[in-house]
Amino acid sequence: MKESPNLPATLQQQMNNRDQWPVLTHDMLQKSGLPGPRANLALAGSFASLCAKPDVTEDAWELITAWAQIPESEAAAGDPQEFLVFCAVWACGAHYAHGAAGRRSQAEGFLRAAMNDARWRIREAAAMGLQSIGEYDFVLLKQLLEGWRAGSTLLEQRAFVAALAHPPLLKPEPNVLYCLEVADGIMEGIGRETSRSADPEHFRVLSKGLEYSLSVFAARLPEPGFAMLRKYAESRDARLMKIVKSNLGKSRLTKKYPVEVAELLQVLTTG
Template structure:
């Protein structure tokens, strides 16, 4: 359905007419791809793009407000109802740059709640919403993340690096340098022991995010990227070393920068 003008027009009409919400909801549930291994990301992305503009009606905003509040007991992982919440969170991020102060505040609450949700798809929706924002206005995304970073939870930190490890955001050198700086701050937080008393499962989720995202940043800007990996390869912290080793195993690095990877692996062996 991606780019299908007729379907997108129908979705828009149903969004803006509360009387057609049952029809829209049924369509989204039927096409959700759930239960199943993969949700319908094409539909979700097209739905989110309908909110990437300033003239989103109050009716449409009210609908995704309701969908975003579907709890885990109402919309369990893998249930088609979860897809509604997923779409609402992603759409909130897509609308953020075009929204006024009130809606921005509401979108921020939804995104942060989703980052900390027990459902992994909702956490992914938050990252995708941030990516939609960043593709439109990276400076605004940076401003938002800078405001959140100081008191960010481990799951929020994971959302930050997952959102930033998105090639369309990494075309400008300044953007990549920002991503490396933010990631380094998170790594330093781990090294300083700030994560020591945290929920082990939340730390596992953060670690998994770091275990691939650093390689995306390094592949985009190799010199400072490998310098960061080298720094934490020699940190003596087994948690950070595990993160570095995982990144060094990614094809984006082993294929394009074999000498740099081999050098770091040798360094890890000698430490």
């Protein structure tokens, strides 16, 4: 959907004027793309980008926090109301690097709640919010994740790898090494016996995230990336081997590193 070039200014005016909130809400719902297979990401991105600055007004922040707290009972998956939550969560990430301590604390709470949400779009909004933080300041994103990694849920771990598997974040080599470190820790956690009692649906979501993200990291930094894939190809843990096999099927690896891929596929099949 092509948006008007005047959209950002219109959105900004409506966000800052409480009297315009009903009009803004109506327009967002009408243009949400929901119900349907695709939400209006262009509109959501425009909304989030308006929050990527320090001078977000108190009125605008109140609107964002109100939308972020709309419960699933009022905004079920696929309902246009879900789009408001999606936009608000992404906006929290966009504003995080620019916000004062109080707003950062609020944003962290909304992002973490969204990571654990039953609705996949809201979980995706959390990952996109983290990406917004990392695009502005990867060190800040790293500090945030380091505070969350210990004791993180499976759904939070999925958000971590989904956020990090974002090409704009992977240009500096140290960033990629950090991503591999995070992914390795999550894979090790899966290999521990205690993980077998985890919620099956939560594990499925985490596994799906790992089944593509490892290849993103390995494509950017193949030597340590393939070393990690080999480690888990040799694990003989069926869940870890499935994750490795899925990554080895991604074109970003098969086209550039066919020899390495073939070698690891042999490891998976022969043990």
